[in-house]
Amino acid sequence: MTAKRSLLSGFGGYLPERIVTNDELASRLDTSDDWIRGRTGIGQRHVAGEGDTAVSMAVQAARQALDYAGATPDDVDAIIVATSTPDQAFPSTAVRVQAELGATSGFGFDLAAACSGFIYALSMADSLIRSGQARSALVIGSEVYSRILDWSDRGTCVLFGDGAGAVFLTATQDAGEGTGILSTHLHSDGQYGDLLYVDGATGRHDMPAHLRMQGREVFRHAVGKLSASVDEALAANNLTHADVKWLVPHQANLRIIDGVARKLALPAERVVVTVDRHANTSAASIPLALNEAVRDGRIQKGDLVLMEALGGGLTWGSALARL
Template structure:
């Protein structure tokens, strides 16, 4: 059967590492306060010369190197971001040009923290329909640009970064590698719980991130546990069959609560929120790349990707590495 297979991954982080102690010098907070509530110890913040596009380009280059391909082998770029370089053109086209590509489709998807799963699903659909054969799927963010640095309840939670997959069409056996099942959801009724208070057609400026953390936590745990069960049912697996869960790195408490709801040990959950904080659409591919490079995710492993973000949007993808 023809299936969309992940053949490479890559990631990129800004040069500037910011610890909780560093933040405490500028914001009314402390290392203890941040660790206890989020599990975060540090994050990376983009400098003036680093953008969503430059981080995305670096992650894409690393993914192509890992996959053993070049831009000449690529015929699609899908980039998930809520912090594009400009309102338009799409940051994906900036990445395409920086990589030396031309002519093939390149576009952005905005679904906030779930964006990478939406982008991966779009690439999967285009590959299975024959519209593309090999794609770069990227999640990249510079959330530091939209944070209110006087709001300690939000500014300590986020960081910048990028992650990328190379995915391609392959004829595989039923138990072979590739994307096995995906479920995506959205519910705009909760758009006032996690949002940015600006935009081109409303305020005319970028705005700042606003969040009602307690309500977001409650929805996140319930929605993520439900969508994981949906994907497993579609693919014909049980929670115990999963080798690794690669979740959106929002908060250590959400990761733990979701794992407990599914009866999964935390030893099976890839956790990078302590090192990177919440990098929104970048967090799933960034965490996957870390686990692949350190040897945790191996060929043949059954891996669940999951995320929930503003909108609300949420989803999950089951794949065999």
């Protein structure tokens, strides 16, 4: 009997219309385009407009993913939204998306794992499909970090952007060629929770709810933990670095991306990079990058794609898929 797998059948993305360049930030902060680019690789970021919300952006990305797959909202069994910036504490972003799409069956829920959120959500959706609890799932990352940033803090506000990305997973019977999601690998270590966090919540009116980060420390952990997670995924599938066709990493910092690529011995032309134009869109960054590379023809059917991310928690993980 062949094993049930989750096939990546649809891809979508949404970026707000407003673009904020490094020069614009430099006009009101003690920074410069050279300073930002040299440390992060970021040149610009998209920032949510008045009408953009976590829900509205997620809906746009989801519709694109369904359209790509030739599916309708009636085909959706599950919706999982990875977000650290929901519009409301509840109902979840996912059920709001469900209502906007008109997906009248199935279920939805949000998942919070910061910048690793998409990998976590992909793993949950894959598990639902493998277990038979769902035949399909929309997995969405949607973030409006511009609304939790301290725009006077040059150490954080230059790093992030807003946007949403989505994939549509469908169940397939694997014929032995390893199509679909091969494996996912999740990790966290709460002792590092104070390295990257938001200093407030719905229940904490004494805090401003701004993002805080110890950038040097996060960077110090990132390459090692991400590289180990990548090796874990390859070992679990009896594959090597040479088998990877594309690395689609979380888009936090170009130096981190380059560091992981070097450990994989992957040339730059096989690494999908959007951080220069999108900045760090947290849980939305991997599906946005994946959507771009699939739609522009770089990633082709049959390609082995490795995804990895690290975020506040610290949380980190990897996913390996053959498209």
